[in-house]
Amino acid sequence: MEYVLKTNSLCKTYRKFSALNGLTMNVPQGAIYGFVGRNGAGKTTLIRLICGLQDPTGGDLTLYGTKHTDKKIAKARRHMGAVVETPAYYGDMNAAENLKMQYAMLGLPSYDGIDDLLRLVRLDDTGKKKAKDYSLGMKQRLGIALALCGNPDFLILDEPINGLDPQGIVEIRELILRLNHERDITVLISSHILDELSRLATHYGFIDKGKIVQEINAEELEQKCRKYLHVKVTNTAAFAHVMDKMGAEYSIISDTEADLYGEYKVSDISAALAAEHCELLSLTEHEESLENYFLNLVGSDGGDRK
Amino acid sequence: MRNLFRIHFKRFLFRWEAIAVSLINIFLGIFSAIFIPEMYTDAFSGSEYFYPALYLTSLSVTMSSVIMMESNSLNNGTIRNQLIAGYTKLQVYLSKYITDFIYGIMQGILMMWMLPFSGIADNCSLLFAVSLILVYGAVSCIVMTFCILSDRRATSVLICIACLFTLMLGGINIAKRLDTQKYIYESSRDHETVVKTENLFYIDSPIRDVFEQAVRLNPMQPIYEYILWYLPRDEFYYTPNVTRMDYDPVYNLQWTQIEAEYQRHIGRLNVFPIYQICFIVAVCTVGVTIFRKRDLK
Numbered sequence: 297m298e299y300v301l302k303t304n305s306l307c308k309t310y311r312k313f314s315a316l317n318g319l320t321m322n323v324p325q326g327a328i329y330g331f332v333g334r335n336g337a338g339k340t341t342l343i344r345l346i347c348g349l350q351d352p353t354g355g356d357l358t359l360y361g362t363k364h365t366d367k368k369i370a371k372a373r374r375h376m377g378a379v380v381e382t383p384a385y386y387g388d389m390n391a392a393e394n395l396k397m398q399y400a401m402l403g404l405p406s407y408d409g410i411d412d413l414l415r416l417v418r419l420d421d422t423g424k425k426k427a428k429d430y431s432l433g434m435k436q437r438l439g440i441a442l443a444l445c446g447n448p449d450f451l452i453l454d455e456p457i458n459g460l461d462p463q464g465i466v467e468i469r470e471l472i473l474r475l476n477h478e479r480d481i482t483v484l485i486s487s488h489i490l491d492e493l494s495r496l497a498t499h500y501g502f503i504d505k506g507k508i509v510q511e512i513n514a515e516e517l518e519q520k521c522r523k524y525l526h527v528k529v530t531n532t533a534a535f536a537h538v539m540d541k542m543g544a545e546y547s548i549i550s551d552t553e554a555d556l557y558g559e560y561k562v563s564d565i566s567a568a569l570a571a572e573h574c575e576l577l578s579l580t581e582h583e584e585s586l587e588n589y590f591l592n593l594v595g596s597d598g599g600d601r602k
Numbered sequence: 603m604r605n606l607f608r609i610h611f612k613r614f615l616f617r618w619e620a621i622a623v624s625l626i627n628i629f630l631g632i633f634s635a636i637f638i639p640e641m642y643t644d645a646f647s648g649s650e651y652f653y654p655a656l657y658l659t660s661l662s663v664t665m666s667s668v669i670m671m672e673s674n675s676l677n678n679g680t681i682r683n684q685l686i687a688g689y690t691k692l693q694v695y696l697s698k699y700i701t702d703f704i705y706g707i708m709q710g711i712l713m714m715w716m717l718p719f720s721g722i723a724d725n726c727s728l729l730f731a732v733s734l735i736l737v738y739g740a741v742s743c744i745v746m747t748f749c750i751l752s753d754r755r756a757t758s759v760l761i762c763i764a765c766l767f768t769l770m771l772g773g774i775n776i777a778k779r780l781d782t783q784k785y786i787y788e789s790s791r792d793h794e795t796v797v798k799t800e801n802l803f804y805i806d807s808p809i810r811d812v813f814e815q816a817v818r819l820n821p822m823q824p825i826y827e828y829i830l831w832y833l834p835r836d837e838f839y840y841t842p843n844v845t846r847m848d849y850d851p852v853y854n855l856q857w858t859q860i861e862a863e864y865q866r867h868i869g870r871l872n873v874f875p876i877y878q879i880c881f882i883v884a885v886c887t888v889g890v891t892i893f894r895k896r897d898l899k
Contacts, residue, residue: 381899403604
């Protein structure tokens with residue numbers, strides 16, 4: 297498998313504070329890599345290192361096979377586009393003028409493709425409106441359009457849906473999926489909005505305290521997100537007694553409710569409870585959310601789920 | 603890097619701020635060329651300071667425009683796009699530095715191009731005129747360096763302005779110290795003999811040599827030298843009374859010292875451009891070194 301980005305024990309320290317602590321990750325080509333972590337986990341710091349805004353204090357970073365210490369890294373960065381934190385644009389220019397400026401900076405011979413880009417990000421009807429007067433969603437889309445100038449293979453988006461309304465979130469999501477499917481662009485998205493990321497990402501990297509806790513692809517994550525049965529019974533004490541006999545994993549929620557992990561036949565549970573004079577009132581199947589998965593992951597030492 | 607230059611020139615030179623400052627400098631240049639020669643008729647009027655005031659006004663306006671335009675370009679984060687696009691920090695810094703330098707030089711030329719037609723400073727050598735224009739370039743470069751290196755823009759700009767004033771006032775004081783003569787001459791009561799006493803305020807080498815270099819290195823020094831040595835004053839000050847030189851030995855010796863001082867200043871004035879360029883290169887080197895190590899957001 298080819299990797300667009302590889303980091304090996306990457307460290308970044310600001311005076312006495314370690315933002316990244318030996319971070320090792322691999323972004324496969326063609327993936328939508330969801331970079332998940334709490335606020336202050338080190339997501340933006342890593343993105344800054346990838347983009348060359350800052351230099352690592354330890355470890356190494358390889359982009360398209362080129363190490364960050366290599367003089368050719370600047371050339372390798374030409375294959376990527378990024379929106380770091382907030383989109384960077386010239387506020388006194390409209391969308392088309394901003395893109396023309398970006399094209400000129402990249403040394404592209406003509407302005408062909410600007411109209412297509414504007415159509416892609418749905419900014420083709422903004423006319424002469426200055427970028428400083430755009431809504432937040434429009435600014436985000438302009439930032440993505442600027443990142444797409446020069447046809448990059450690798451797109452880095454740092455929390456692109458922050459502050460957007462639901463429609464804006466949907467638009468960005470559809471845009472990212474379109475870019476990945478139609479143009480085969482590898483996308484690295486950092487976010488702490490897990491529900492949204494779960495609709496996009498093909499691979500996940502969970503970061504906490506400057507370290508990757510786990511890297512996993514979407515299929516494996518789906519399997520690992522455990523199914524459980526939410527049961528309502530007349531007596532959870534009796535329920536617990538029965539489950540202990542069966543060797544089942546469970547958690548008591550209240551006097552009448554409990555969650556049962558694993559796969560069991562309803563008839564077996566019902567019969568076992570009946571033997572203890574406990575009635576089964578209701579039973580519903582649930583799947584563990586990405587949110588719970590992440591919270592369990594970073595809440596533990598990181599070694600429980602493998 | 604050519605593309606970066608193109609971007610910076612376009613963003614810098616065609617902004618309304620740059621156009622407005624250019625028009626102000628053209629106006630100041632024309633105004634000073636037409637009206638100031640009329641004012642230099644009376645050495646006691648103090649009008650010889652009017653042109654320097656206009657020059658300093660023009661310099662301040664130019665400096666302010668650099669601060670405004672650079673702060674804007676740094677606040678909107680577009681410098682990030684340049685790094686992400688594959689340019690190195692060295693390229694980004696150099697392209698901005700050179701653009702600002704050229705902008706400063708342009709403003710200096712717009713302010714001073716009318717001088718040859720005005721009759722002010724007819725004796726001004728071409729090299730010294732270049733150094734006066736280089737002051738604009740040096741100031742633009744210093745201001746740009748402060749803007750790009752500091753997170754606290756307002757504070758850094760105030761520090762920058764304070765540094766430039768310190769350079770100017772410091773340079774004036776050091777030059778005055780250098781001009782202090784080694785001996786004070788007094789005539790005896792009968793005007794027959796000269797009494798020579800050592801001047802206690804005279805600074806001896808090696809400190810004198812250090813001061814001399816400091817004056818040469820100071821990028822603001824041409825302003826003071828211009829006021830002192832190139833602005834026209836009444837002939838009373840610059841032409842010795844030949845008759846008096848015959849009978850007053852003290853006057854004779856004093857004029858000898860003034861002439862020696864004048865020669866020394868003229869000799870120094872012509873090397874200013876070299877030192878100014880060295881200063882500009884040194885600031886660039888320091889700025890690039892710091893900028894490359896900075897963690898950008």
